[in-house]
Amino acid sequence: MTTAAARTTTVEVRLPSRLGFEKVAMSTAASVAKLMGFRDERIDDLKTAIAEACINAIEHGNRLNEKLSVGVVLSAGVDALEIKVMDDGKGMKTLPSKPDIDKKMHGEEDPRGMGMFLIQALVDEAEWVVGTNGKGSYVRLVIRLDKEEA
Amino acid sequence: MQTDTKSKIDQTTAPSGTPVTVLRFEGDISSASKDAVIGSYQSLSKATVKTVLLDFTKVEYINSSGIALVIQLLMEAANSGQKVLAFGLSAHFNKVFTMVGITKYAGLFPDQAAALATV
Numbered sequence: 542m543t544t545a546a547a548r549t550t551t552v553e554v555r556l557p558s559r560l561g562f563e564k565v566a567m568s569t570a571a572s573v574a575k576l577m578g579f580r581d582e583r584i585d586d587l588k589t590a591i592a593e594a595c596i597n598a599i600e601h602g603n604r605l606n607e608k609l610s611v612g613v614v615l616s617a618g619v620d621a622l623e624i625k626v627m628d629d630g631k632g633m634k635t636l637p638s639k640p641d642i643d644k645k646m647h648g649e650e651d652p653r654g655m656g657m658f659l660i661q662a663l664v665d666e667a668e669w670v671v672g673t674n675g676k677g678s679y680v681r682l683v684i685r686l687d688k689e690e691a
Numbered sequence: 692m693q694t695d696t697k698s699k700i701d702q703t704t705a706p707s708g709t710p711v712t713v714l715r716f717e718g719d720i721s722s723a724s725k726d727a728v729i730g731s732y733q734s735l736s737k738a739t740v741k742t743v744l745l746d747f748t749k750v751e752y753i754n755s756s757g758i759a760l761v762i763q764l765l766m767e768a769a770n771s772g773q774k775v776l777a778f779g780l781s782a783h784f785n786k787v788f789t790m791v792g793i794t795k796y797a798g799l800f801p802d803q804a805a806a807l808a809t810v
Contacts, residue, residue, distance in 0.1 A: 561693035561694065561721075582783070585782075585783035589754075589783070589787060593754065593755055640791060640792075642762070642795055643792075646762065646765065646766050646769060646796055651759075652759035652763050652766070653756060653759040655755040655758060656755040658791070659787065659790070659791075662790055
């Protein structure tokens with residue numbers, strides 16, 4: 542009998558810390574998810590979540606320093622896809638509060654700052670891990686195949 | 692490296708006879724789209740333009756920075772007493788716009804005719 546761990550397939554991508562390159566991670570993740578049998582709707586959710594994770598890593602983690610790269614590791618299991626997006630930043634000790642459209646519309650909240658909310662809303666699990674020694678933080682996302690898809 | 696956003700301004704009339712300005716976007720909407728989104732909106736006359744339609748039919752990718760620009764546009768429009776409607780979003784971005792609450796300030800419609808019918 543084959544174990545789930547034995548059937549995990551890993552794909553790795555390294556991106557330059559330059560906005561726009563998150564689309565490389567999006568298309569790679571979409572290809573892996575398609576091979577796993579995810580529905581198009583879930584692939585769209587995954588693409589937005591991974592794009593936002595990469596943008597955060599590029600902008601906030603690596604501060605647009607092109608000497609640093611963003612690592613993306615996709616681990617395809619039997620019934621779920623795990624994604625780790627890694628940067629050289631210190632990570633986030635506290636997560637921002639849920640965006641409030643009314644506050645944004647009234648200038649009481651920055652119109653930006655929706656990326657982490659979207660990530661949490663679009664995948665099954667999202668976890669922000671602070672690296673040791675203040676470096677090497679990552680976000681871990683999991684998206685599961687529905688029973689109909691698996 | 693971010694893809695450019697193109698924008699085009701069209702004038703049309705709703706079935707009710709109300710003049711409507713349409714901002715048509717093409718490409719990605721991201722942090723690099725400020726001129727295309729905010730710049731094209733700000734080029735409209737606040738004195739004469741009362742209803743604005745945002746056409747996303749040719750937009751394939753919108754990230755949170757792009758959504759923030761749309762919110763900024765909606766904020767300026769609300770302060771100027773303008774009505775804003777949007778159409779042509781994919782099912783996914785329709786869901787995302789709904790999640791972040793944009794539907795509270797801009798109606799989302801499948802196409803231009805459906806949006807104009809409500810004006």
